[in-house]
Amino acid sequence: MSRINLALRKPTYHYIAIVIYALVTHGFLLLNDGVYWDGWLIYTSLVEKSWHNIHSIFFEPGAPITAYFHWAMGYLPAMIFSYKLVAFLSITLFGILVYSICNELRLLSRIESLFIALLSVSYPAFQASIELATIPYLAYYCLFLLACFLALRSEKAHGFPHYCLRVGSLALWALSFTINSLLVFYYGFLLVLILHARYSRGISLKHVFTRFLPRRLDYVLLPLLYWVVARGFFPPHGIYSDYNQLSFSPWVMTAVYNAFVNNAVYAQLSNALKNLLNYPVFVLLILLGLLWACSTPLSGSIRFLDKKVKSYALLLFGFVLLALAIFPYAVVDKAPSAQGWETRHALLVALPVAIILVAITRLALGDKTGSISRLGLFFLTILLLAFTLSSINNYLSWQARWVKDQSIMENLSTLENTENVSVFWVDDQFQVGGEETYRFYEWSSIFKSVWGDESRIGLDQRAYTPDFLTQGLRYFNDRYNLSDFDPAGCQAILTIRRGPDSSSNAGMSMRYLFCKFFCKDSLAHFLHGVTDLQVEPISTPEAVSCPAE
Secondary structure, three states, rough: HHHHHHOOOOOHHHHHHHHHHHHHHHHHHHOOOOOOOHHHHHHHHHHHOOOHHHHHHOOOOHHHHHHHHHHHHHOOOOHHHHHHHHHHHHHHHHHHHHHHHHHOOOOOOOHHHHHHHHHHOOOOOOOOOOOOOOOOHHHHHHHHHHHHHHHHOOOOOOOOHHHHHHHHHHHHHHHOOOOOOHHHHHHHHHHHHHHHHHHOOOHHHHHHHHHHOHHHHHHHHHHHHHHHHHHHOOOOOHHHHOOOOOOOOHHHHHHHHHHHHHHHHHHHHHHHHHHOOOOOOHHHHHHHHHOOOOOOOOOOOOOOHHHHHHHHHHHHHHHHHHHHHHHHHOOOOOOOOOOOHHHHHHHHHHHHHHHHHHHHHHOOOOOOOOEHHEEEEHHHHHHHHHHHHHHHHHHHHHHHHHHHHHHHHHHHEEEOOOOOOEEEEEOOOOOOOOOOOOOHHHHHHHHHHHHOOOEEEEEOOOOOOOOHHHOHHHHHOOHHHHOOOOOEEEEEEHHHHHHHHOOOHHHHHHHHHHHHOOOOHHHHHHHHEEEEEEEEEEOOOOOOOOOOO
């Protein structure tokens, strides 16, 4: 048994564990073939090889690298699957890099490093990994962590290898800074580099400021130089001219920090644990685990600080890193939601929360020296299980949303009284997925997929008013699949209800996947029964171009 325990502590087995855990937690991502939100605009532009649309979508907010990323993705076979594969590989590589960086620092035991990596991989605050527009974020984040790892390795290298690693890390950081929030988050790594040098080499604080940092001036100045160059050559313009305007209002920033704590931390932890308790089998496993758990500590080496003191230092660093992750969003007044599209703002939250959870576990469920006990190990395992179930539920929710969308497209093609309608006021009584409403360009893209033209718009009654038809003229072009749209055309109410074949998110998702892979002949019939649509023409003052009946 002792040989098995020693074998399982080898890094090779930990890397395998990370890959397997990522596959279990995010495997449904690879099966998701849906298009959502801004992804509709990207998808339709890539299908039509419309570079000018891709160019405007990403050059206007000042993200040229992302434009080329998507353009390259458009040439890959099975484009949607290729996107989801990039997302999955990025998530997996993220976990591997987190574990590698923790090991490189040699400040934590390997088992603690493993838990930080696994918690980071599964933490459910970022739920936009299925969305084409945000998948590049995951890739850029991996480039950032890879740059951090190379920079750490360069500290041990000398001569030519040192400079190669250093230049490589600078280049990767520059690419990753396409996510502007990493410009601030980056200084968390710089803090780690300073602390690591201070405690591993025993250098004084004076030495840090007089010799260590001046010799790494490129690291210190890189984010500032990037910001100046990027804003100089690729400033936001067009409809994004006011994109991410900085505001240091203490009231706004406090509100954003509060929203992050509530939606990206508290809501995720509470929802994950509540969801876990809904499954009796897992409740039974928890009770059995508590009987097994005891205070026997896990072995682990801590090199530079007393374990108890180091646990507090680790906790403090986690909170500092969390503050750095939130700050760039606070100054532009952007906060995440607990679910849906806005969770994209919580991309950087997972790693600091994982560090905080491991530090709290060491302090609350450790022995006198601060090592994690078996009870602490059991607690962290429960968190992993809860996060995994929460992530799987999120994926099933979005897969069910795509099943619903395909059903709508299937049924729209057979409806009458639609050929002359320009404006569909959508009464959606079948809500599924992380978002309650659809954006107008999601509907215009769906209608284009059904009828092949760009003459129709869908406006959710809960999100839009008739004023949008006069105030949104700048959106009525081919970029939003509305090049032939007449805002004064005929209008109708599109009512969406559950059909006889609708069921739970898991039920619809699993039946759809079964039909897709094993029973393709019955897929169309299944989709037809998921939704029930009704179109009712209406007369409005805005429809001046609609011919009178």
